[in-house]
Amino acid sequence: MADTLAPSSSSPGMGGAHGAGAHGPEQGTKRDFLKLAAGSFAAIGVGAIVWPFIHSMNPAKDVLALASTDVNLAPIAEGQAVTVMWRGKPVFVRHRTAQEVQEAEAVPLGELRDPQADSDRVERKPWLVVLGVCTHLGCVPLGQRPTDARGDFGGWFCPCHGSHYDTSGRIRRGPAPTNLAVPEYSFTSDTQIRIG
Amino acid sequence: MASGLHDSSFSNPVVRWIDQRMPVFTMMQKEYGTFPTPRNFNYFWNFGALAMINLMVMIATGIFLAMNYTAHTSLAFDSVERIMRDVNYGWLIRYVHMNGASMFFIVVLVHVWRGMYYGSYKAPRELLWMLGVVIFLLMMATAFMGYVLPWGQMSFWGATVITNLFSAIPLVGDSIVTLLWGGFSVDNPTLNRFFSLHYLLPFVIAGVVFLHVAALHITGSNNPLGIEPKGPQDTLPFHPYYTVKDSVGIIVYFIVFAFLVFFSPNYLGHPDNYIPANPLVTPAHIVPEWYFLPFYAILRAVPNKLGGVLMMFGSIAILFVLPWLDRSPVRSMRFRPIARWLFLLWTVNFFVLMYCGGMPAEEPYVTISRLSTAYYFGYFLVILPLLAKIERPLPLPESIAKAVLRGGGPLPGAAVAKPMEKA
Numbered sequence: 001m002a003d004t005l006a007p008s009s010s011s012p013g014m015g016g017a018h019g020a021g022a023h024g025p026e027q028g029t030k031r032d033f034l035k036l037a038a039g040s041f042a043a044i045g046v047g048a049i050v051w052p053f054i055h056s057m058n059p060a061k062d063v064l065a066l067a068s069t070d071v072n073l074a075p076i077a078e079g080q081a082v083t084v085m086w087r088g089k090p091v092f093v094r095h096r097t098a099q100e101v102q103e104a105e106a107v108p109l110g111e112l113r114d115p116q117a118d119s120d121r122v123e124r125k126p127w128l129v130v131l132g133v134c135t136h137l138g139c140v141p142l143g144q145r146p147t148d149a150r151g152d153f154g155g156w157f158c159p160c161h162g163s164h165y166d167t168s169g170r171i172r173r174g175p176a177p178t179n180l181a182v183p184e185y186s187f188t189s190d191t192q193i194r195i196g
Numbered sequence: 197m198a199s200g201l202h203d204s205s206f207s208n209p210v211v212r213w214i215d216q217r218m219p220v221f222t223m224m225q226k227e228y229g230t231f232p233t234p235r236n237f238n239y240f241w242n243f244g245a246l247a248m249i250n251l252m253v254m255i256a257t258g259i260f261l262a263m264n265y266t267a268h269t270s271l272a273f274d275s276v277e278r279i280m281r282d283v284n285y286g287w288l289i290r291y292v293h294m295n296g297a298s299m300f301f302i303v304v305l306v307h308v309w310r311g312m313y314y315g316s317y318k319a320p321r322e323l324l325w326m327l328g329v330v331i332f333l334l335m336m337a338t339a340f341m342g343y344v345l346p347w348g349q350m351s352f353w354g355a356t357v358i359t360n361l362f363s364a365i366p367l368v369g370d371s372i373v374t375l376l377w378g379g380f381s382v383d384n385p386t387l388n389r390f391f392s393l394h395y396l397l398p399f400v401i402a403g404v405v406f407l408h409v410a411a412l413h414i415t416g417s418n419n420p421l422g423i424e425p426k427g428p429q430d431t432l433p434f435h436p437y438y439t440v441k442d443s444v445g446i447i448v449y450f451i452v453f454a455f456l457v458f459f460s461p462n463y464l465g466h467p468d469n470y471i472p473a474n475p476l477v478t479p480a481h482i483v484p485e486w487y488f489l490p491f492y493a494i495l496r497a498v499p500n501k502l503g504g505v506l507m508m509f510g511s512i513a514i515l516f517v518l519p520w521l522d523r524s525p526v527r528s529m530r531f532r533p534i535a536r537w538l539f540l541l542w543t544v545n546f547f548v549l550m551y552c553g554g555m556p557a558e559e560p561y562v563t564i565s566r567l568s569t570a571y572y573f574g575y576f577l578v579i580l581p582l583l584a585k586i587e588r589p590l591p592l593p594e595s596i597a598k599a600v601l602r603g604g605g606p607l608p609g610a611a612v613a614k615p616m617e618k619a
Contacts, residue, residue, distance in 0.1 A: 052284070052285035052288050052289065053256070053260050053285070053289065055284040055285055056260055056263070056264075056283055056284050056285045056286055056289055057260075057263065058284055060264070060278070060282040060283040060284060060286070061281070061282040061283075061284075062278060062282040063282075
């Protein structure tokens with residue numbers, strides 16, 4: 001309210017000696033100090049109480065507890081793929097054939113939009129584990145079932161805007177900017193992986 | 197100045213640009229900056245601001261609770277427990293909301309009490325007072341429906357008892373209860389509509405609060421002396437005098453609030469509400485939340501079902517006509533030697549009712565409730581109208597300034613001539 005030109009709020013009423021301007025402009029007055037101290041105190045208080053509200057919108061403990069998924073690889077035959085749910089999103093687990101692995105490894109990195117070697121994208125051959133979310137606008141690409149269209153590179157094909165992924169889940173043609181993401185996962189045994 | 201622009205007195209160019217097109221800054225400056233406010237407020241005048249803050253706290257916490265709450269009979273209880281255990285700071289937000297309801301009623305009851313003691317309901321503030329009673333009724337409805345949402349035993353049986361009150365209405369009572377329930381008992385449709393309305397009503401309250409404040413800023417505030425300010429010597433600008441005085445009260449209020457939330461969050465609740473709702477088992481002793489107890493006692497004091505319901509609603513409805521029941525021209529009880537004591541007795545009586553409402557419906561509480569109910573209504577219907585005729589009030593001070601400033605302050609005539617005199 002200090003920047004108003006209205007005259008009526010300018011009657012201090014408290015002891016005049018501490019009023020504005022009593023110590024000259026560059027020194028600051030006791031009231032300036034009080035305003036600053038009270039303002040900072042209130043700002044810190046508001047910040048301290050706002051944080052719990054914002055943090056309450058972050059994933060809750062039960063959500064975090066469901067954040068990892070175990071997948072048994074034993075029943076997945078060569079050439080087959082399964083889709084599992086992990087953190088509410090599909091994860092593609094593909095048991096690639098020897099030929100598919102070879103195709104993926106043979107591609108020169110210079111041809112790729114998002115250059116990444118197949119060996120950097122898999123933990124153990126021939127298993128490929130990628131997030132089944134197109135990096136363009138988040139659709140689920142086709143290619144998990146043998147009857148699906150797999151695009152021109154034998155991997156996945158996104159029906160929304162026509163992105164083609166190869167047998168390593170790398171973007172080869174279409175609007176998607178990056179390869180299908182590889183989630184964090186590890187082999188807990190020879191036939192078992194834990195995603196997340 | 198271009199035509200059509202508001203003539204702004206602000207010098208900051210951004211503030212000025214906005215203010216010329218939409219004079220909200222001028223409005224705030226007028227209503228909360230320079231607003232002339234009686235200079236003799238005591239701390240009872242903090243409670244309106246406190247109630248406003250409390251409403252904002254309830255809406256803020258409620259919005260975040262609703263992000264995690266599930267309004268379904270099979271999921272509601274568990275979703276509340278999930279808020280308590282799994283959601284980050286969910287315990288804090290829920291305990292603030294839960295105890296915020298109690299704090300809200302404490303604050304508003306003091307606010308209403310202050311209005312009754314200092315005669316704030318009298319002309320010209322009758323409509324202001326009636327809007328306040330509307331807010332109080334909306335608060336009760338909101339609190340009741342909110343208490344049903346956790347779907348514990350007290351939620352369920354409280355909802356059953358209170359909705360059944362409407363079955364006392366002759367002829368259409370049962371149809372009304374079915375309509376309220378959306379079925380033939382308190383069940384999922386009831387829970388769903390209570391959640392919907394519990395989310396809606398606080399915004400309705402905020403709207404009526406706006407009208408309440410708008411009406412206040414026409415008549416101006418009452419004050420502990422109950423006499424109108426006669427000139428600038430009797431008032432102070434709202435800012436900084438009452439923004440600062442309110443801040444002191446707000447800090448004390450938050451200390452009490454924080455103590456409840458952090459040290460005894462369930463003190464004002466009922467353990468039974470941590471048992472999931474069971475339509476087949478009624479808890480041995482059903483009591484409403486503490487703020488409903490006085491009205492619950494009135495309900496139970498009357499042996500007739502319809503009579504009890506009418507008396508209970510009447511105990512609030514009578515507040516609407518209080519400005520016309522109390523015809524004494526003197527506002528503040530300070531100058532009413534008889535009314536003052538009988539009103540303080542009414543206050544004690546209110547607490548007696550509150551105590552009886554929490555006790556089982558057996559002797560001696562039934563008799564005490566009946567006597568207290570009689571005095572509750574007797575004060576409004578007999579004592580106040582009678583006192584307006586027979587009471588001889590003490591002499592009123594000449595002006596606020598004369599009464600509160602040592603040495604009497606400047607004379608009203610002189611002050612009007614020279615309004616900006618330093619106090």
